[in-house]
Amino acid sequence: MRQYAIIGLGAMGVRMLEKLSEVTDEIILIDKDADLVERYKEMAAKAYVVDAINDAALRRVIPEGLDAAIVDLGGNIEAAILVTNILKKLCVVDIIVKAVSEEAGEIFELVGATRVVYPDREAASRVVPLLVSPSLFNFMPIGSNLVMAEVRIPEKYAGMSLIEANLRQRHGINVIALRSEGSPEYSYFNADYKLRADDILLVAGKEAEVIEFSGVEERMAKGGIREVFAGLLKGRSGTNRGPAR
Numbered sequence: 313m314r315q316y317a318i319i320g321l322g323a324m325g326v327r328m329l330e331k332l333s334e335v336t337d338e339i340i341l342i343d344k345d346a347d348l349v350e351r352y353k354e355m356a357a358k359a360y361v362v363d364a365i366n367d368a369a370l371r372r373v374i375p376e377g378l379d380a381a382i383v384d385l386g387g388n389i390e391a392a393i394l395v396t397n398i399l400k401k402l403c404v405v406d407i408i409v410k411a412v413s414e415e416a417g418e419i420f421e422l423v424g425a426t427r428v429v430y431p432d433r434e435a436a437s438r439v440v441p442l443l444v445s446p447s448l449f450n451f452m453p454i455g456s457n458l459v460m461a462e463v464r465i466p467e468k469y470a471g472m473s474l475i476e477a478n479l480r481q482r483h484g485i486n487v488i489a490l491r492s493e494g495s496p497e498y499s500y501f502n503a504d505y506k507l508r509a510d511d512i513l514l515v516a517g518k519e520a521e522v523i524e525f526s527g528v529e530e531r532m533a534k535g536g537i538r539e540v541f542a543g544l545l546k547g548r549s550g551t552n553r554g555p556a557r
Contacts, residue, residue: 313338317381319364321348324410325384329355364395380406389416393423400424447526460516463526470509483525485517
């Protein structure tokens, strides 16, 4: 049975606890705030009121070789560095650390983090495309340069079959499923299915190609917001986004 530790009940730590507790109770909960630990202890197998920067105390409650630890100590960079390094010495397999800046993230990786999470930037990466393209209904980064997205079919492809549209060759994207606008249900399709103007495609592909397919690039050029996307893509490309096994 895999075991997890959540060290620090910041916003990300609480959210991770809530999601993990839906599938396992093998969670060790650690925070120096007794009230927070009392509030969330029922979601964990073990809960401790511990100041995480106390090396000896943390070693007592974290088993060596733990499968994964999530560190969310807010903006306390010094504490997060110390905790990350302790976890590395304890041979924790996956060490996932919340960072508020690129500089902090680089330090966390140097001292042992296997993945650094930038909540604000990742939220922006998902939301900004939706704001600038009425053809995008969802946008989810799934790797350093890959995304899944819901995209309304471009008008020029209405009436074509997927074979005729040849979206993989023309745009570098793969169609996974489709639905009609207004319907929440996706369905599979035959290759000769004729696309309709109100079809929404669930697609996967490289980030830049999905953005271009949705018509965002054209709006960026007209609206002068290309720099926004350039910044988001550049920031994401340098992030260690390996899987949290």
